[in-house]
Amino acid sequence: MNHASREHLGWLLDVYLRPDGTLVGWLLNDDGQHHLLAWDFPVTIYLEGSPTHLRQVWRTLTDPNLHKARVVRQDIYGHSHTLLALTAPSPGQAQALYHHLQRTFPHLDAYDADLPLGVQVMVRTGVPLLGRCRFRHDGQHLLEINSLASPWDLDPPLPPLRLLRLYPDRDPTLAPPQVLHLEFATYHYRLPLRPLRPFLINLQAIWARCDPDLILSDHGDAWFFPFLQQAAPQFNPNRDPTLGVQFRRERTLFAYGQVLYRAPQAHLCGRWHIDRRNAVLFSEIGLDGVFELARVTGLGVQDAARKSPGAGITALQMQTALRERILVPVAKPEAETPRTLPHLIAHDRGGLIYQPLLGVHTQVAEIDFTSMYPAIMVNANISPETLGHPDAPPGLIPRTLQPLLHKRLALKRWLQSLPPQDCRVPTLRARQTALKWLLVVCFGYLGYKNARFGRVESHEAVTARSRELLLQAKALAEDLGFTVLHMYVDSLFVHHPDAHTPDALTPLLEAIERQTGIPVALEGIYRWLVFPPARRHPSLAVANRYFGVFTDGRIKARGIALRRHDTPPFVAQTQAALLHLLAQAEHPTQRVADAWDWVAQQIARLQRHEVDVADLRMAVKLSRSPSAYRHPGPAAWAAWQLEAQGTAPRPGMRLGFWFTRQGIRVTPPAPDEVDYDRYARLVWRAAAEILEPLTPLPPNRQPRLPLLGRRSPIQCAQVAPSACKALTSC
């Protein structure tokens, strides 16, 4: 051992690149000291093409630090490829080399050229990000690192992190903030932004005192860090002094049939920055879920928070491929094979959706297949390379998914064994939800046109198998005397007049599990469940649109106003309160009269201007650029107004606005300017969505305002926004 070197136990928190291309490991030892250590980490990329082109590349590259070799490697299908292997001394140099060759020799195919740093580190050293490790260093360089953890550990210890919360006093997209709030441990600092000099002095003092590892912000990406760079370019919020804030550009993309907007990003080095408002799924999985994603996928914490779960599942597939020395293509290597129309009609289909039976139902059991699609991929060995080979060994996709599936099931079982008030429940729930999202998207990525290891036929094989399994489950339920009310991809809603308890459902659950080989779980038994009518025809119900109350009092709703993002909080809270009111009754029709009165009271509150203007804010997504609207709706008017104010709305952005008597307004109006009649109509429509299936509407389709005052006011709990949110995520 080198005498100058020191050894520590600790955590590997992150890896990043310095401008010279060197890899840096950010490590925290058990004494609480942070180390930013240069890491000797050579990286190999592979090129394939005609011998002439490869010979040209060989001759062009004369850097003595670059190692060149001719190698033979296999792809996912087991085909051998003769390749030019180029080993650069650092990941940064390998990246620069790849980009140079891409421009100079665009006809060459590249492999292993764009792997995330965390993935490469994880595969080569076995140390997961946020994982325990033993490391040796000389103060500047990381000399050795050994893993003491696995990404599949069920209860990994978390490093002690210093967390700083940071948020402005108002939404910067609506008005310039005046004050910055900073929260660290039990301290709360309130810094006025003007005058600038004292603000910056105070900020630097707090930054130095807190020395945060993680900055959790609101509007940090789009507002705070750009503002800070402009106001104080000399102030470096990083722990690594050799690097400034790493800004990434905003972008708009089209995915899952939606236009999505990703705001610009501000990444730090030697610290983490997460903007809660620009982090995918953060409201659902929180920090615990983000850490779980980083630990399992190898994406850094800042990327894991901001990227979609699709990037996570791709990283996991890359890990499997790298470990097994399978080539990872930069672009999808092959196009879809041509097929006949009858073949497409037979196979190009999704999950089975069985139209619900309209109306109010009692004693309904909801049965869900647990992680149905990933379980099908693992059980039936569905992977691009195993299609058409029933006896093939497990493919790359099942090998990737198996540990993920096992970990999620183990976390779920652990959760079920804990009482609801146990302090570990929120953390475990967040972690298993994060893994759930990885499993959810892994199916979609089989058919995604840009997926590295995707093939649409394997995607179709999964849906075909799922339809078959759901039909088998339906037949079993009917054999046992159940009526199947609704089926939706991986869940069944069944009714039996005698099935009041979970025990009564056990024979059915066991029969389904035995027959299909996939675990099923009883989501619950509804005391009552309503499938409301479709707008297009009153005799039709709509798939996956329902609301009901479980026997334990939980409320579940899908497809109604409170689940939609564009519904103003006041309308969503009114609808949620209505559901809570109906949930008190054994049968929902028993409280319908009270419910109508509650609606009347809410409308009367609106008419008396008693509702907070903030609770009336609409939020719609801009589906195209403002100039592309030919028949402008509220979103277009809001966008044009923002443009006039100097803000450039981008497609995919969610715009907030209010209905006022003068039209759409993007800034909060005064209470007497609000168009309360418009909001009353929204409340009425949301109430009718719930109450119409339970009772005919009043003949003139007007709110029963005359009832107001006839009876004593209905004691209906005001639903707090948090409760409303909990209901939507039920």
Add this chain to the structure above:
Amino acid sequence: MGRTVPTITQTLNETEALLQRFRRTLRRGDQILLDDLLASAHRHIAAIAETQALLPFEGALLAILLEQARRLAQLEQRLSDLEQAWSAHEPREP
């Protein structure tokens, strides 16, 4: 999924749009009956999809027939129940 091929719901909606001129020519009462018939096909979307037919409207017609048969069976059952109830209360000849 309907990634390349339109879903059965989309196909039925398109067929219904094509039938609009036919519907328009009907009397108001018949229009309501036609709407009910077409709506009844939507209750069996999953089954129509399973036929994997090039012309899914054939499956839709079968679904409409099925719904008619179900209503007929319900009415027959109701008639039979009423007849039984009537015969139970009918005064017998001495």
